[in-house]
Amino acid sequence: MDTKSKVVIVPCSTYDQEAVYAAVKAGVDALGGITAFVSPEEKILVKPNYLTAADADRAVTTHPSVILAVLRLLVERGFAKVSCGDSPGHGKGETAAARLGLTEAMKKLGVREADMNEEVLTDFPEGMTAKRFYFAKEVTEADAIINVCKMKTHALERITGAVKNVYGFICGVRKAAGHVSYPNPLVFARMLADIHRATDIRLNIMDGIVAMEGNGPGSGDPTPMNVLLFSADPVALDAAYCRMVDLEPWSVPTCGQGQIMGIGTYEEENIELLVAEPAPEAAEAEDGGETAGSAAPRITPIDTAELVKRFGRPDFNVDRRAVSSGGKWGFRIGLLNRFTKRPYIVKKDCVKCGVCAAHCPVPGKAVDFKNGRDKPPVYDYSRCIRCYCCQEMCPQHAIKVKGI
Ligand code: SF4
Numbered sequence: 390m391d392t393k394s395k396v397v398i399v400p401c402s403t404y405d406q407e408a409v410y411a412a413v414k415a416g417v418d419a420l421g422g423i424t425a426f427v428s429p430e431e432k433i434l435v436k437p438n439y440l441t442a443a444d445a446d447r448a449v450t451t452h453p454s455v456i457l458a459v460l461r462l463l464v465e466r467g468f469a470k471v472s473c474g475d476s477p478g479h480g481k482g483e484t485a486a487a488r489l490g491l492t493e494a495m496k497k498l499g500v501r502e503a504d505m506n507e508e509v510l511t512d513f514p515e516g517m518t519a520k521r522f523y524f525a526k527e528v529t530e531a532d533a534i535i536n537v538c539k540m541k542t543h544a545l546e547r548i549t550g551a552v553k554n555v556y557g558f559i560c561g562v563r564k565a566a567g568h569v570s571y572p573n574p575l576v577f578a579r580m581l582a583d584i585h586r587a588t589d590i591r592l593n594i595m596d597g598i599v600a601m602e603g604n605g606p607g608s609g610d611p612t613p614m615n616v617l618l619f620s621a622d623p624v625a626l627d628a629a630y631c632r633m634v635d636l637e638p639w640s641v642p643t644c645g646q647g648q649i650m651g652i653g654t655y656e657e658e659n660i661e662l663l664v665a666e667p668a669p670e671a672a673e674a675e676d677g678g679e680t681a682g683s684a685a686p687r688i689t690p691i692d693t694a695e696l697v698k699r700f701g702r703p704d705f706n707v708d709r710r711a712v713s714s715g716g717k718w719g720f721r722i723g724l725l726n727r728f729t730k731r732p733y734i735v736k737k738d739c740v741k742c743g744v745c746a747a748h749c750p751v752p753g754k755a756v757d758f759k760n761g762r763d764k765p766p767v768y769d770y771s772r773c774i775r776c777y778c779c780q781e782m783c784p785q786h787a788i789k790v791k792g793i
């Protein structure tokens with residue numbers, strides 16, 4: 390019996406809507422087609438990454454072309470109960486969707502915009518780290534979820550991908566409090582793995598056509614990686630991304646803890662890598678067939694060395710310090726160092742809006758206007774738990790993290 394986790398890589402270097410649709414179809418078909426994961430009679434929630442309202446070309450969010458391609462694939466296969474939405478850390482999902490031009494496009498497709506503002510306290514007694522969540526009601530009402538994440542860096546977890554994207558199931562106002570309850574990268578990753586265990590995510594799709602490197606997840610630099618990744622296994626998918634950017638998967642808490650908690654594998658020998666390329670005529674095919682005739686993708690198995698050779702970017706700007714400090718033992722040292730990695734404000738870029746202070750989850754605030762509202766906020770590092778919510782949410786990208 391084949392027990393390996395499959396990860397499909399589809400090369401794609403454009404956000405042209407038809408090309409992305411062909412690429413998404415090729416990726417899903419290479420895994421057996423969309424009905425291998427979900428059924429037309431089910432209520433499907435498509436969950437993109439809307440970190441905050443941002444233009445598509447900033448790579449802060451899943452690109453609308455990718456989101457629309459997934460929605461179109463479902464609608465064309467006869468799925469009638471499809472909704473799409475996310476709960477951003479700052480602002481409302483509806484605002485982020487409108488900024489991406491999705492509101493009207495979803496209406497045209499007959500897809501309902503998910504209301505991710507109403508929360509439901511959900512008990513999860515089987516939780517290893519988290520035993521209850523304030524999930525958006527839409528999450529609890531969906532029969533199945535398709536996780537459409539973005540390839541980005543992340544100050545707390547090094548990367549954000551398929552495992553991390555589920556934090557958007559928690560309603561926006563509750564997110565900051567979660568960082569207090571799960572105050573370091575390992576326990577936070579374990580809580581994320583519990584979210585995967587508590588929900589029914591059937592398929593993970595990563596938008597890595599243009600990724601974000603550097604000061605992610607909100608203030609980094611867009612950089613082309615020219616791929617879409619597909620897998621039912623969120624850890625294997627994130628591990629493939631890690632290997633593409635010369636980052637050891639075990640040094641990424643969401644991969645390490647994800648594997649320990651049983652939501653997937655990052656081990657090379659347990660992952661089957663496949664490259665799928667749309668047939669040339671796939672973009673024009675309108676026959677509605679899942680793998681119809683000549684529109685079937687060309688599928689080639691590859692190994693990790695070839696993944697790196699064909700799609701790798703060893704210069705990708707991501708925090709890989711633990712690797713340079715010496716293997717898995719070094720990671721533990723790196724983890725300790727992480728607690729001294731401070732956020733700081735670049736004063737000239739600060740407009741004194743107060744978003745950072747508003748999102749600081751520490752009672753009494755670890756960043757605040759201690760010198761008056763006419764000066765940038767200042768940090769109290771003795772209280773700061775290094776959750777990086779302030780860095781994630783600063784609309785001016787004025788907050789950096791030392792070492793990134
Ligand atoms: S969120 Fe950014 S711009 Fe606003 S006050 Fe804080 S550092 Fe300044």
Ligand code: SF4
Nearest residue numbers: 749773774776777779
């Ligand atoms: S100051 Fe920033 S990093 Fe520190 S606890 Fe507050 S939000 Fe988190």
